Amino acid sequence: MIREADLWELETEKRKHVKLPSFLEQGFSALKRDVVDKRICCLCGTCAAFCDKIRISENELKPELVEGYDTICGLCYAFCPRTFLPLSEIESRIFGAEERKRADGDVLGVYQSCYAVKSKKADIKGQDGGAVTSLLAYALEQGIIDCAVITSSDNNWKPVTKVAKNYGELKEGAGTKYTIYPSAMGVKEAMEADCENIGFVGLPCQIQGLRKVQTAEQPYEVGKERIKLLIGLFCMENFKEELLDFVMEKVSLDLDGVRKFDIKGKELLVYDEEGKAYAIALDEIKGYIGEGCSVCMDYTAELADIAVGSVGSEEGWSTVFARTEEGAKIVKGALEKGYIEAKKIEEKGLGVIRRLGESKRRRGSAK
Numbered sequence: 001m002i003r004e005a006d007l008w009e010l011e012t013e014k015r016k017h018v019k020l021p022s023f024l025e026q027g028f029s030a031l032k033r034d035v036v037d038k039r040i041c042c043l044c045g046t047c048a049a050f051c052d053k054i055r056i057s058e059n060e061l062k063p064e065l066v067e068g069y070d071t072i073c074g075l076c077y078a079f080c081p082r083t084f085l086p087l088s089e090i091e092s093r094i095f096g097a098e099e100r101k102r103a104d105g106d107v108l109g110v111y112q113s114c115y116a117v118k119s120k121k122a123d124i125k126g127q128d129g130g131a132v133t134s135l136l137a138y139a140l141e142q143g144i145i146d147c148a149v150i151t152s153s154d155n156n157w158k159p160v161t162k163v164a165k166n167y168g169e170l171k172e173g174a175g176t177k178y179t180i181y182p183s184a185m186g187v188k189e190a191m192e193a194d195c196e197n198i199g200f201v202g203l204p205c206q207i208q209g210l211r212k213v214q215t216a217e218q219p220y221e222v223g224k225e226r227i228k229l230l231i232g233l234f235c236m237e238n239f240k241e242e243l244l245d246f247v248m249e250k251v252s253l254d255l256d257g258v259r260k261f262d263i264k265g266k267e268l269l270v271y272d273e274e275g276k277a278y279a280i281a282l283d284e285i286k287g288y289i290g291e292g293c294s295v296c297m298d299y300t301a302e303l304a305d306i307a308v309g310s311v312g313s314e315e316g317w318s319t320v321f322a323r324t325e326e327g328a329k330i331v332k333g334a335l336e337k338g339y340i341e342a343k344k345i346e347e348k349g350l351g352v353i354r355r356l357g358e359s360k361r362r363r364g365s366a367k
């Protein structure tokens with residue numbers, strides 16, 4: 001028989017732990033009702049990554065149930081970043097309650113270090129400083145991860161996820177693809193390829209989905225312990241695939257003649273093979289912004305181990321926030337081993353990131 005004193009001790013012990021989202025037995029129809037039909041799905045791909053019954057249709061780019069019979073295990077509903085997002089609980093779990101409290105309310109989120117970073121590898125042609133590819137290269141070559149799920153693209157700039165297992169494959173992911181793609185599904189591919197220590201790079205919404213996978217209290221073996229590193233990208237918005245046709249017509253170029261897309265200030269810049277830039281005002285393309293972006297409030301990938309963006313640093317450098325201890329160790333190690341160089345970010349740069357983050361929060365909460 002359990003003594004009353006033991007029961008008290010058990011109860012006290014329980015209270016020391018953070019209350020996390022508990023497992024909910026809601027099936028795909030609830031996910032469809034609360035997220036897809038409400039047009040707030042951000043197409044992160046998390047639901048389809050952890051259930052074979054869900055497919056993201058290529059034509060309409062929305063999650064659908066492939067099999068008629070739903071066992072209603074509840075995972076898709078519990079993992080989706082758009083059903084419920086208990087941010088403070090998740091943050092307390094990944095950063096520790098004290099750290100979380102210190103950053104409460106700040107759009108820059110929790111971080112241990114913050115630098116402007118540039119790759120020291122001459123063959124990494126990154127979007128900005130090539131920080132993401134270089135940090136992943138360090139983590140891979142040190143055996144911290146055994147693969148990295150990256151988003152590469154085909155000849156027509158259509159995003160494609162890849163499970164990169166070596167330096168050469170990693171480099172294929174460098175550069176930003178500005179059309180929506182359910183990249184979190186690449187985690188499924190990595191698990192099927194027997195990777196045990198998975199690194200993932202993606203947008204804030206994708207990081208939210210994968211953090212929910214890591215922290216949700218649920219009774220199934222989904223392999224969450226194999227997800228070891230989450231690198232998040234800053235993101236103000238992403239665009240529907242139709243954007244590319246519109247832009248190509250505007251600038252009279254073929255997609256296979258485009259070397260780089262970049263958003264700077266209030267313009268989308270399209271660079272051709274010779275490096276000539278064609279500019280289109282963001283106002284002209286706002287009709288192509290993904291529906292799910294309208295309610296999004298995370299600009300700086302607040303739940304990532306490491307968050308990377310271009311804003312805040314000068315041209316050719318990436319802004320890097322190391323948020324978790326693991327993330328900080330990777331940034332420090334990559335510096336020491338000569339993968340990257342780093343310098344301080346000026347207060348002015350942090351101010352710009354804050355302003356953009358706050359405007360995104362306002363936009364998202366107004367919906």
Ligand SMILES: Cc1cc2nc3c(=O)[nH]c(=O)nc-3n(C[C@H](O)[C@H](O)[C@H](O)COP(=O)(O)OP(=O)(O)OC[C@H]3O[C@@H](n4cnc5c(N)ncnc54)[C@H](O)[C@@H]3O)c2cc1C
Binds near residue numbers: 125126173174309311
């Ligand atoms: C849709 C989108 C919107 C963005 N908006 C902003 C912004 O508003 N402000 C800002 O400062 N930065 C933004 N960024 C981040 C910025 O464009 C760079 O990705 C970032 O600065 C890292 O540059 P890098 O040279 O260090 O990365 P690189 O070394 O070039 O590596 C880039 C990594 O990004 C991944 N990636 C590329 N496209 C996608 C995609 N569509 N989905 C998931 N992963 C992808 C690749 O797998 C690759 O590993 C955005 C990125 C994306 C994809």
Ligand code: SF4
Binds near residue numbers: 027050070073075
């Ligand atoms: S089986 Fe589970 S994860 Fe798959 S659709 Fe049904 S409730 Fe969602």
Ligand code: SF4
Binds near residue numbers: 035047
């Ligand atoms: S937001 Fe992500 S997890 Fe939720 S329904 Fe859409 S693709 Fe699935």
Ligand code: SF4
Binds near residue numbers: 203236
């Ligand atoms: S704005 Fe939010 S929902 Fe849209 S792609 Fe970026 S992180 Fe995802």
